[in-house]
Structures are given as C-alpha cells and as structure tokens.
Amino acid sequence: MGAPQFSPVTPEFITRLQSLVGEANVSTRQADIDLHAHDESHWPAHPAEVVAWARNAQQVAEVLRLANEARVPVTPWGAGTSLEGNSIPLQGGLVLSLEQMNEIVKVHADDFQVTVQPGLGYKDLNEKLRRYGLFFPPDPGANASIGGMLANNAAGSRTVKYGATKDNVLRIQVALADGRLIEAGCRSVKQSSGYDLLHLFVGSEGTLGVITEATLKLWPIAEFSSAAIATFDDTESAVETVVAVRGSGLEPAALEYIGRDNVRLMNTIEGLYFGENIALLMELSAAHQQTLLDGLATLEEICKEMGATSFRGTTDTAERKAIWEARHGSLEILRRHNPDTRFMSVDVSVPISAYPELVLHIEGVLQEFGGIPGYLVGHAGDGNMHMGLSYRDDASYEVARKINERVVHKAIELDGTSTGEHGVGYGKRKYMQREHGESLDVMRTIKQTLDPNGILNPGKVLPDAE
Amino acid sequence: MGAPQFSPVTPEFITRLQSLVGEANVSTRQADIDLHAHDESHWPAHPAEVVAWARNAQQVAEVLRLANEARVPVTPWGAGTSLEGNSIPLQGGLVLSLEQMNEIVKVHADDFQVTVQPGLGYKDLNEKLRRYGLFFPPDPGANASIGGMLANNAAGSRTVKYGATKDNVLRIQVALADGRLIEAGCRSVKQSSGYDLLHLFVGSEGTLGVITEATLKLWPIAEFSSAAIATFDDTESAVETVVAVRGSGLEPAALEYIGRDNVRLMNTIEGLYFGENIALLMELSAAHQQTLLDGLATLEEICKEMGATSFRGTTDTAERKAIWEARHGSLEILRRHNPDTRFMSVDVSVPISAYPELVLHIEGVLQEFGGIPGYLVGHAGDGNMHMGLSYRDDASYEVARKINERVVHKAIELDGTSTGEHGVGYGKRKYMQREHGESLDVMRTIKQTLDPNGILNPGKVLPDAE
Numbered sequence: 001m002g003a004p005q006f007s008p009v010t011p012e013f014i015t016r017l018q019s020l021v022g023e024a025n026v027s028t029r030q031a032d033i034d035l036h037a038h039d040e041s042h043w044p045a046h047p048a049e050v051v052a053w054a055r056n057a058q059q060v061a062e063v064l065r066l067a068n069e070a071r072v073p074v075t076p077w078g079a080g081t082s083l084e085g086n087s088i089p090l091q092g093g094l095v096l097s098l099e100q101m102n103e104i105v106k107v108h109a110d111d112f113q114v115t116v117q118p119g120l121g122y123k124d125l126n127e128k129l130r131r132y133g134l135f136f137p138p139d140p141g142a143n144a145s146i147g148g149m150l151a152n153n154a155a156g157s158r159t160v161k162y163g164a165t166k167d168n169v170l171r172i173q174v175a176l177a178d179g180r181l182i183e184a185g186c187r188s189v190k191q192s193s194g195y196d197l198l199h200l201f202v203g204s205e206g207t208l209g210v211i212t213e214a215t216l217k218l219w220p221i222a223e224f225s226s227a228a229i230a231t232f233d234d235t236e237s238a239v240e241t242v243v244a245v246r247g248s249g250l251e252p253a254a255l256e257y258i259g260r261d262n263v264r265l266m267n268t269i270e271g272l273y274f275g276e277n278i279a280l281l282m283e284l285s286a287a288h289q290q291t292l293l294d295g296l297a298t299l300e301e302i303c304k305e306m307g308a309t310s311f312r313g314t315t316d317t318a319e320r321k322a323i324w325e326a327r328h329g330s331l332e333i334l335r336r337h338n339p340d341t342r343f344m345s346v347d348v349s350v351p352i353s354a355y356p357e358l359v360l361h362i363e364g365v366l367q368e369f370g371g372i373p374g375y376l377v378g379h380a381g382d383g384n385m386h387m388g389l390s391y392r393d394d395a396s397y398e399v400a401r402k403i404n405e406r407v408v409h410k411a412i413e414l415d416g417t418s419t420g421e422h423g424v425g426y427g428k429r430k431y432m433q434r435e436h437g438e439s440l441d442v443m444r445t446i447k448q449t450l451d452p453n454g455i456l457n458p459g460k461v462l463p464d465a466e
Numbered sequence: 467m468g469a470p471q472f473s474p475v476t477p478e479f480i481t482r483l484q485s486l487v488g489e490a491n492v493s494t495r496q497a498d499i500d501l502h503a504h505d506e507s508h509w510p511a512h513p514a515e516v517v518a519w520a521r522n523a524q525q526v527a528e529v530l531r532l533a534n535e536a537r538v539p540v541t542p543w544g545a546g547t548s549l550e551g552n553s554i555p556l557q558g559g560l561v562l563s564l565e566q567m568n569e570i571v572k573v574h575a576d577d578f579q580v581t582v583q584p585g586l587g588y589k590d591l592n593e594k595l596r597r598y599g600l601f602f603p604p605d606p607g608a609n610a611s612i613g614g615m616l617a618n619n620a621a622g623s624r625t626v627k628y629g630a631t632k633d634n635v636l637r638i639q640v641a642l643a644d645g646r647l648i649e650a651g652c653r654s655v656k657q658s659s660g661y662d663l664l665h666l667f668v669g670s671e672g673t674l675g676v677i678t679e680a681t682l683k684l685w686p687i688a689e690f691s692s693a694a695i696a697t698f699d700d701t702e703s704a705v706e707t708v709v710a711v712r713g714s715g716l717e718p719a720a721l722e723y724i725g726r727d728n729v730r731l732m733n734t735i736e737g738l739y740f741g742e743n744i745a746l747l748m749e750l751s752a753a754h755q756q757t758l759l760d761g762l763a764t765l766e767e768i769c770k771e772m773g774a775t776s777f778r779g780t781t782d783t784a785e786r787k788a789i790w791e792a793r794h795g796s797l798e799i800l801r802r803h804n805p806d807t808r809f810m811s812v813d814v815s816v817p818i819s820a821y822p823e824l825v826l827h828i829e830g831v832l833q834e835f836g837g838i839p840g841y842l843v844g845h846a847g848d849g850n851m852h853m854g855l856s857y858r859d860d861a862s863y864e865v866a867r868k869i870n871e872r873v874v875h876k877a878i879e880l881d882g883t884s885t886g887e888h889g890v891g892y893g894k895r896k897y898m899q900r901e902h903g904e905s906l907d908v909m910r911t912i913k914q915t916l917d918p919n920g921i922l923n924p925g926k927v928l929p930d931a932e
Contacts, residue, residue: 182908192619198665287715349655441646442642
C-alpha cells in the first residue's frame, strides 16, 4: 500500500460541493481556512483548501462520495478541541465541518439514552439533559463535539466510574468513504449480533468513516455528591492509596492525582488548599445522604491508613464545585501563570499497579533534564497521567519532545498505552509500531478495505507505510 | 464472494496436524467426533472429520496456517455450551479444541485483572479468584469457557451492573487464519490508540480469528449483598417497576423478570415463593450493611408504589443463594418437569422502554398459537428476554420456530436485536440482513479481508451470500 495520491481542489469540485450543501455552506475565505487549520495542541497548523458545512447525514455521505471520486482528502471537523493534531487538515483538501449538525434528535428518557447529531457540544448536551435528571458522563474538560469525542474515544475525570466514550455509545450512523450510509450497534444495551462495527468506527478518528448520528448512554445524576482532598508527602503513599480506594468497593466517581507543581498552582485559588506536595482529589456519589457520609468516613479511614497527611471531605455544593473548577481549569491556571510559554500535552496510561513506577520514572526523567516542572495531573483511578511540558524555543521544545518520548516508551513497556484519551492523531503515530506490533498490519488492512483511496483524514492514526 | 471451497481432511493433513500438536492430541475416534458435533442448543449435530487439542497459542496459530493452506474448515471449541449452534462444525473439517488451554496465566490482583487461557471455565475461574476477593462478573449460567464467552460476547444476570463480556476484557491474543499471532487492546483500562481490534474479534464467534489468551477485568466481591422478590399481577406494573428501579440510582446487581409459567415452576422449590403471577428478582450489593438496608427500603418503596402485590427482601446468605440457584436452574427445572419435551431457546433484547410492548407482543403471539406456555425469564434490567419454547414433533417445532421468528422480528422493529447474549451462530443468521442492512456488507468485507478462504467457523454469523 503506497502513499495515497490526492488531487487538488478544483473550481469544478467547489461547484459540485456547493450543489450538494448549498453555496452559503462552502467557504474558501482565509478566516474560515485559518479557523479550521489547527486544534488545541502544539502541533503546527496546516490549511485546508476549502471548508464545507454539512447539515444532515445524507449531505455528509454525498460529499464523501464526491471527494472519493475526485481523490480530494477530507478532514472531518467537530469543535477543534483535540490535543494531538487529530483534526488538522495535513494534506489540505476539504475540511468537512459537522458544526451545524448540532441538534438533539431525540431524548429517550426512559431508556437513559439520547440520539444526537455529531456537532453538538458535550457541555451543551449535558446542559439540555439536566431537566431529565440524566447526564452523559465522559468528561473531556473542553466543550468537545460529541462526534469528536466518539471519533477520539475521549475520556476524563469520571471515566473511573462511568467509562470512556466508547463505553457510553450504543448506536452510530456512519458515512463511508464511498458514500454509503450505514448503522452500527443498536439501542438495546445488549447485543451479540454480528461484528462490532460500532467500536471499530469509535476511536478511528475519522479515518474509516464520518459519524453522522449517535445514540448515547446516559446516567442518572446522583442525588448526593461529595468531594474529598487527601494530601500526601510522597508519591508511593499517594498511589498506593489509589489502589486501596479502587479495591474498597466504594466506586468513586473521580479519583485524580495532582502533582507537586500543580498543587502549588492550585493553592493560589482563594479558599482552596491542596497541601504542599501531592494531592488526591476524589468524588463519591450516592442515592442517599447517609451512604455518602458512610463512604466519606471509609475513604478518610483508607487515606489516613495509607499515610495521608490531611483529609478534607465535603458535601457542600459550592465548595465541591470550586474544587472541580480548579481541577478542570488547571491547564488554564498553568497558562495564566506562564504567559510566554507553550505547553506540550502528555497523555499516557498504564495498569494501576504500574502507576507508581510510571510516576517515579517521570519524576526521574524530569530531574535528568534539569528538574524542569512537569505539572502532573492524572486520572489516577484509570492509570492515566497527563503532564504539561513547557517550552519557549527550539531547544526547550526538543527537551519536551524527548521527555514525552521517554514517558511514552515507559508506558508501553509497562503494558500501557501511548495515549489514554487524546487519541493518536498526528502526534502519536510514531509510537504505533512499538505499541501494536503486527496488529498494526491488520489495522492497515482494515483502512485499505474501508477507504481504499485514503481520502479520510490522511496522515492520522496509522504511520506512513515504510 | 462465492461460497468457500473446502478440501476434505486427508491422511497427510492428519499427519501434519499430529506433528504440530502431538499424536495424542489428534483424534478421529467416533466418541470424540460425537462429543464435538453439537452444542447445548436444539440445532442438529454435525460431525467434524477430526478433532485436535492445542496446548498453546503457537500451536493454534500453526494449526490455522496449516488448515488455511489445505482449505480445511476449522471450528474452534471451548466448552460446547453455546445456544445457537455456534460451535457445531457444519462443514466437517477440523474441530480445534482449546479445552487443554485452561490455565490462569497470571492474576494481576492490584489491577483487578486476570490473564487466562481460553479453555478455562467461567465457574472454575471465579472459584480460583475467590481468595483474592475478586470475580469476573458476566454470568452466562453455564460453565462456559472464557474463550467461548469472549467469542460470543456472553452475558447474564449481572450484566445490568457489570456489563457483558465485551465490557470486561482489556486485551486478547488472537491467532489469525493465516497463522499470524497478534495482540489487541492492552492492560491499561484506558486506551485510545489505533483501531479497536479487541472488540472486532470479541463477539465474532471464531469467524475472524481464534482467541488464544485474554486479560479480563475483575471486580471486588461486594461485602454485603441482598436479594429481593417483588410480585406483580400484571406485566405493565412489573416492567414499569424495572424502569423506575433503573432510574433510582440504586444500581442493582441483577434485575430479572420471571413470567407466570416459570413462577409456578419455581414455586415448587421448597422454601421459596415467587407469587402467583409475575415476579421481579433483584439483587443489591454494597460496601456497608447500612447502605444495603437503606437500598432495600428504597427498593421496597419503589416496588409498592408501582403496584407490587408483595415484596420480600433478604440479606440472609442461604436464602439469597437458594433464590439465585432457583433462577439459574430454571431451564433445568423446566426440563425436569417436561421430560419428553425439547426446548427452543429464545433470546432477544430491546431498549428498556420497549420491554412492555415486547412482553405483551410475546404474550399475544403465544395466545395466537393456542396459549402454549412461554416460560419467560428475562434480564429485564437490560431489556433482554428469554423464553423456552417447548416442542415434541415436527408440527410443534414449526410452531416454536414461527413464534421465535415473530418475536425476533418484533425485537428488531423495536430498535432491538435478534440476539442479546447467545450470539448469531447458525440459528440467527437468517435475521442478519433485517437487523443490520447495509452494515452486513461491511461485515462481509471484513470477513473476506481477515479470512479470505473462509476456513474459520464457516456457516456462522454471516448468512450465505445470495
């Protein structure tokens, strides 16, 4: 399989595109090209030749058929919040935006399900679901589009209890490269019928097809919730506490690790105190107030037993919100305190038992490179660790790149993965061979089968064939 | 894609097979052929030409390479407990048994994971895990092999809380038709790296590859558990109670529907009483005794409010066990009371909101065919319904077949599936076009890509091309 051969976008292609989606929904204006040339990662921008906005699934399918026949590369676009260059149109061509397909198609309240269009924002969805007492739990922090979350298999703080995006989707409609529009999965929560195409498309980052509709699993919003902060003096105690909490049967709704550098930053927020060293940030939820209080007591007992230097649990809604806003805003706080600095986002995940070794390795590598701060924050309950590696110039970029690579290699060595939740995109392609070995050949075969001309989001997920 | 062309098993093939797995592990004895000619379904037996037992993954891969080159069909074999003819060697050829690969490879206790060989029995695994305080929750009732559970994406009573087999596997090793041995997934609970080959192979019923090793997710055994039986006079109240319990945030570990005919049978067990009509059987589990008691109180409140005629909750271990043994033994009780009768097993699943309509439809169809008993038992919390349709001769078989078909069509019409947990096997192939539409073409393409000679479990999952 050689590199795909693409054709440039021609005036004739644009005319045909306009006839499919309407003149107003096709743009070659510089402002639109610029807006769709980059995501929220540090990876360099690249312009598309044209941007088009689809308004329904049929249009998506027809646009793909057109682009496939014309050999024009297509990069699907949700909200542009990805962190590994997943939505950058590396080969130019067409950016196909789903932003206008942002409606709730149907709330199936009794089924705890909602059917949505792919351009709907994650936060917007949950805002609209509140009156049903339901929510869609994968929590990527940003207001990512649902389509983008599905494409990347996004996850976040609540995955420890509720799973990642892939665990919370039942059915999708997908447009294939050749213009077919198919469905995968069904609204029954159980299905053992045929091959699991649903999970083949979910996480494929728009390289196998474009998701045009999805039915998501929802969860009842817990009646009672609490937040707890436990502080520790050393990595080992903190991480062993994570393992102990996971083993207690408490089923926390969040279980986060906050490293020294971030603890200090987050302490600058008025009214919050995360200790002086390492903090674990936890959430419990329950259907009864008493269950919650019992849970908090058990949690405190476990943390103290494992060596916590302090423990603060709260059921106060305002305090709980402030704590979680601080956690979700940690990257923003980091940027505010370092206005001249850019950050490379690290995202690796390992089995929980390997978490101490991973964290100690990271601390060792940071030391090796002169003790630069790592700004660790991790979804510890899942073995997922993030880091914000700062850089200002080519030399410090090269240091950040090397540290990231060392950490990724270590994660893979520990039976983990190069990416827990940000996806492969452009940035992690170079680790695919190391992580997947011969499976990568099977992935290539499937790509070749479903997208023989390679028009779908080229340059992502799979490394170029050698 | 035409029907695959197979070659008969030759003496030369057997010699080469013996050289791969050892002479003692190849058999053409009638007793072995007979033992591997049928599963636990009503589908007719068909003999293989030879049975071989592999002892490790490398042997599985080499046997597949040999069979692929010789164009000999291969039907993988776990424990033979499937219910749709999934493991019947329809085209003869080789039955490749994994029964001797029945070891725990490693318990990763801190990670709540275990790595096992595919021939290990489900009950045997959980017996061995007990001392770690952990268990593998999908609960197919039978002592299915783990490999078979993965291949069929088996599920059961505890799926409502813990998910199906596909939700409880992190990593597999798979032998492909051409003899490659690959890995899919990884031991990190989070992974957004590359295409989800793990879930492509899980549920593919041995038609895309043979699973040779798997790392499973385990869960802590709950400290405290309770069982509850609520009785109802009508279907609607019972099923609306299911929806209400699911919405309460109680997260029951089981939520089962027992129809009239089965209630009467199960009442024959000494010391148990399931009412005179419809019963819901529920389980709650918790880390604290008080949480459990609070949960039971809430559950009783909900059931009474929704019209339960009685409610009995218990935390007594012996009583709880007796109740669950009765539930799991319901098919056996049915057979004991009907020694001259065979049963066709029905397995459909729908969104929970469609459960009342499904159940009323089933009751209507049973009436239409002369009011024959249906013996309904369902994993109601998942929208999954089973039925045991009795038959004694060709005429009553034809009635059972027609009822099953009507129920499957209704389930698909209600956004559900022809099979919630038994898999497609041989029996449900005829519904694939109706259920999947154009997706079936994509499934066929993937089969063609991974098994171009069609040697893997032929005649299963995909209907013959027309």
